Amino acid sequence: MKALYFNDFGDNSVLKYGDINSPQINANQILVKTQFIGLNFADIYRRRGTYHIEKHQPYINGYEALGEVVAIGNHVNEVKLKDKVFFVDVPFANAEYVSVPSENAIRVPENLDSKVVASVGLQGLTADFLAHDLGKNMPGGNVFIHGISGGVGQILSQILTSDGMNVYGSTSTSAKQNLALNQGAVKVFLRTTPWSQSLQGKFDTIYDGVGKTLEQSLSLATNKGKVVFYGMAGGNPPKIDPLKLLVQSKSILTGDLWDYLNSADERKKRSQRLFSYFQKGKIRVSEPTIFPLSEGQKAYEYLESGKSAGKILLRP
Numbered sequence: 325m326k327a328l329y330f331n332d333f334g335d336n337s338v339l340k341y342g343d344i345n346s347p348q349i350n351a352n353q354i355l356v357k358t359q360f361i362g363l364n365f366a367d368i369y370r371r372r373g374t375y376h377i378e379k380h381q382p383y384i385n386g387y388e389a390l391g392e393v394v395a396i397g398n399h400v401n402e403v404k405l406k407d408k409v410f411f412v413d414v415p416f417a418n419a420e421y422v423s424v425p426s427e428n429a430i431r432v433p434e435n436l437d438s439k440v441v442a443s444v445g446l447q448g449l450t451a452d453f454l455a456h457d458l459g460k461n462m463p464g465g466n467v468f469i470h471g472i473s474g475g476v477g478q479i480l481s482q483i484l485t486s487d488g489m490n491v492y493g494s495t496s497t498s499a500k501q502n503l504a505l506n507q508g509a510v511k512v513f514l515r516t517t518p519w520s521q522s523l524q525g526k527f528d529t530i531y532d533g534v535g536k537t538l539e540q541s542l543s544l545a546t547n548k549g550k551v552v553f554y555g556m557a558g559g560n561p562p563k564i565d566p567l568k569l570l571v572q573s574k575s576i577l578t579g580d581l582w583d584y585l586n587s588a589d590e591r592k593k594r595s596q597r598l599f600s601y602f603q604k605g606k607i608r609v610s611e612p613t614i615f616p617l618s619e620g621q622k623a624y625e626y627l628e629s630g631k632s633a634g635k636i637l638l639r640p
C-alpha cells in the first residue's frame with residue numbers, strides 16, 4: 325500500500341511517500357480503507373521526536389482517519405463490511421489501509437457528510453471535552469480562546485456560544501478574525517497588536533492551546549478563574565510558580581483527549597454529543613484543505629505554517 329512515512333525524526337524533509345507492507349488484522353480488529361486522513365499538530369511534535377509515537381519500522385504518523393471497512397476479524401460483531409467509520413486514536417493513519425481495534429471505530433452518522441465528519445473528528449472531540457469536562461462554564465460566563473479560528477478553536481467557540489457563554493478570542497489575521505465573529509464570538513483581537521492590557525482579570529476561563537501564551541492567559545483570568553492549557557502550537561509554555569496562582573485562587577487545568585476516550589461507550593457518547601451540535605445547525609466549520617496523500621509533505625508544511633483556518637485532510 326502507499327503511505328507517508330519517515331525513518332528518522334526531524335523537520336518536514338524527513339517525510340517520504342511510497343510503498344510499504346499493508347497491515348494485518350487480528351480477531352478483534354477491522355481493516356479500514358482510508359478516504360480522508362486528518363492532520364493534527366501533535367503529528368508535528370511526533371515527527372520532531374518530542375512526543376510519544378508508536379514504534380514502527382519505518383515510522384508512520386497520524387492517528388485520525390475516516391474510511392470504509394474492507395475486512396473484519398473473527399470476534400468483531402459491532403461493525404460490518406462496507407460500514408463507514410472514523411477513528412481518532414489509532415496509530416499509522418497516514419496510509420491507504422489501517423488496522424483498527426473495533427472498539428476504536430466510531431460509526432459515521434448517516435445524516436452527516438463524510439467530509440464534514442472527517443474535518444471535525446479529533447478536533448471536535450477535543451473541543452467537546454475542553455468545554456464539557458474541563459471548562460464546565462456557566463451560561464453568561466466570559467471565556468477567552470487563543471487561536472480561536474484554528475480547528476479546535478472554531479468548534480470550541482461555537483459549542484461555548486451555543487451553551488450560552490460570551491466568547492472572546494485572539495487570532496493572527498483579519499480574515500480569521502471575521503470568521504470567528506461570523507461564528508458567534510463577541511470580540512476577537514489580533515495577536516499582532518497589543519490588546520491584553522485592558523482585559524486583565526476579565527475572564528472566567530481561558531483556553532490556551534498556543535502554550536507560550538500561558539503567563540498572558542493567567543493574567544486574563546479573574547481571581548478564582550481558570551486556564552485550560554491543552555497544547556503548544558506556538559511553543560512550549562513557561563514554568564509557572566504555583567504560589568502565584570494560590571494567592572489569587574487561579575487554577576491551571578490540563579487534559580489529553582485520549583484519557584477521555586477510554587472505552588467504546590465513551591467514544592459513542594461523546595461523538596453523539598458533538599454531532600448533535602452539527603445536526604441542530606449550531607456549528608459550521610470552514611471547508612477543509614485537501615491534499616493527495618502523495619503530497620503529504622506539502623500538507624504538513626501548510627499545517628506548520630499556521631496559515632490554515634480549519635482542517636487539513638489527506639486523500640489517498
Ligand SMILES: NC(=O)c1ccc[n+]([C@@H]2O[C@H](COP(=O)([O-])OP(=O)(O)OC[C@H]3O[C@@H](n4cnc5c(N)ncnc54)[C@H](OP(=O)(O)O)[C@@H]3O)[C@@H](O)[C@H]2O)c1
Pocket residue numbers: 364365366446447450470471472473474475476477494495496497500515533534554555556557558559579580581582627630632633634635
Ligand atoms: N489536549 C488534547 O487532547 C489536544 C487534542 C487536539 C489538539 N490539541 C492541541 O490544540 C492546539 C490546536 O490544535 P488544532 O488542531 O486546532 O491546530 P490548528 O488548526 O493548526 O490551530 C492552531 C492555532 O494556533 C495558533 N498559532 C499557531 N502558531 C502560533 C503562534 N506562534 N503564536 C500564537 N498562536 C499560534 C494559530 O491561530 P491564529 O493564526 O489564529 O493565531 C492556529 O490557528 C494544538 O496545540 C494541539 O496540539 C490538544
